[in-house]
């Protein structure tokens with residue numbers, strides 16, 4: 001163990017002294033994330049859906065619906081502004097000031113055909129969709145009462161009937177799916193997404209500096225010297241893997257802190273982010289080590305690792321958001337990158353450690369399989 | 385004493401020897417590189433493995449330091465069996481590999497501190513010892529510079545220093561002077577002599593006869609993986625017997641000249657080089673006219689003639705029929 005720490009300390013010191021290693025580990029991913037986020041991202045941050053409501057009815061049923069919106073606003077799921085004129089509401093939606101406007105027609109509480117009109121902002125399709133399903137759910141709920149009342153009495157302006165509807169409307173709770181979609185949009189904001197994508201993409205280059213130096217030591221003769229010393233052969237390999245893990249973990253930690261501080265990225269619950277980051281480092285180390293174990297020279301290892309890092313990064317969706325293409329999204333689960341970004345998405349939707357456990361487990365699975373193959377193969381390489 | 389007796393393993397069991405090797409054998413892809421090598425080294429003794437490139441010296445050393453498993457044979461360091469995992473045995477050895485094996489991106493001082501720590505020294509002791517060794521190998525002035533910026537000779541000295549850090553009982557140097565300027569080379573040879581004077585056993589491989597001559601108490605002559613003879617220098621030169629060593633500086637058709645010389649009855653060994661011919665002759669003084677006649681008869685011109693007492697070079701020529709240098 002002592003030899004492992006001494007050797008890993010030596011390797012880390014060499015890496016920190018090596019400018020290109022620090023560039024690849026921290027400087028380049030940070031700079032790229034910053035550039036991409038600035039070019040493509042604007043100032044978009046996750047925010048509640050912005051709704052407006054126009055109440056042309058002014059009856060108790062309409063009031064109940066506005067009340068539903070207010071309760072959602074209290075939970076920061078939506079914002080609501082009251083607008084007197086439907087034309088003004090449409091203008092706000094068209095101009096992008098709000099995501100959608102609800103127009104509550106006169107007679108909503110009594111008229112058998114009245115429906116809530118939703119005017120959506122075309123640039124906020126999700127928010128408009130959510131608004132429509134909310135309105136539809138509300139109206140559906142009332143329809144059942146209305147049908148029952150019509151069967152019983154028949155007089156539309158019967159005060160008892162209006163009272164029954166109002167009472168029903170007041171008890172309305174938005175369907176879980178609506179709240180779920182709006183509150184937990186499992187999508188990272190642009191800044192965080194670029195920060196995370198660049199961080200995990202370059203991680204697969206950063207960890208190479210540990211394992212691949214084993215090949216360099218073999219070529220440079222220092223491996224022979226180490227093995228002639230009272231140093232157990234296993235200690236050399238362990239030190240190399242440890243170097244990868246430590247270097248990868250510290251670069252990722254620096255990137256997370258730096259993008260949070262200087263880019264406004266919001267990674268999510270710290271403990272859960274740490275678990276995801278740790279698992280990603282292990283997976284990257286395992287994958288890289290397998291490649292190193294197959295290569296004959298350090299150059300060969302470097303180029304194979306670069307190709308694999310590109311391929312996995314692309315499949316894992318670090319270059320473009322793959323959420324909208326289901327086939328690509330499915331493929332991304334075959335990569336640690338996909339799990340890492342997916343896990344962070346859970347966190348953006350308000351998840352905590354428990355929600356990211358599947359992603360952590362998947363990445364640890366990658367690490368275990370690739371790590372085992374690499375150790376079996378590299379043990380032979382370390383044995384002279 | 386016959387060659388067979390000299391080349392046979394010593395009859396002593398080797399107890400008390402710092403290093404004892406018995407019947408070492410190693411082949412690479414079915415080709416024998418080392419074949420039945422046995423020798424002992426006692427405390428304070430300097431033992432030289434002398435042989436041309438490709439003779440198997442590095443292969444022997446790699447097995448001795450425990451980084452190459454032998455196909456057959458037994459290695460003991462201070463009585464401890466050497467294996468890949470024999471950490472106790474390994475801690476007795478200071479190893480100076482043939483290729484420079486230091487970290488070019490660490491300074492000379494950092495390299496030595498690192499290796500001292502790996503040899504088990506505590507941090508403070510490692511720091512102090514690194515300074516001492518830097519002094520010994522004459523690198524104190526450049527200790528803070530990256531090893532990659534050192535000249536070839538300085539890197540060689542650092543490479544050697546790394547083998548001295550833990551005051552080993554046995555120092556193993558594999559051709560430590562290859563590619564070194566004459567001054568550094570002298571310094572290295574002096575260091576080895578001094579260490580040996582302090583009781584360190586030394587195993588030294590070289591293809592330079594002069595180094596073996598200058599350093600070694602005993603020499604093993606290795607050729608094509610076999611130890612063809614071993615003993616003190618006096619014992620070895622006695623093998624050549626009454627022969628004289630003749631060095632002819634010559635130009636022209638040296639190959640034909642060599643063939644002509646082989647036909648002379650008194651010639652025992654012959655090696656044709658680029659600028660002359662070396663040969664062993666049972667009575668050079670009498671045979672010299674015949675030798676010169678044979679050479680010029682074959683179309684070569686003799687420029688100089690040197691007659692010498694037999695040395696290790698002559699022993700090699702005598703035993704293998706070839707010259708050490710080529």
Ligand SMILES: Nc1ncnc2c1ncn2[C@@H]1O[C@H](COP(=O)(O)OP(=O)(O)O)[C@@H](O)[C@H]1O
Pocket residue numbers: 412413417435436437438439440441442443444
């Ligand atoms: N790793 C190896 N693989 C195959 N052949 C080798 C290897 N190392 C050495 N040899 C061969 O073994 C023989 C002895 O080599 P070596 O021990 O390096 O000789 P020396 O050190 O005396 O020059 C040579 O013929 C060499 O080509």
Ligand SMILES: [Mg+2]
Pocket residue numbers: 438441442443482558559
């Ligand atoms: Mg050699």
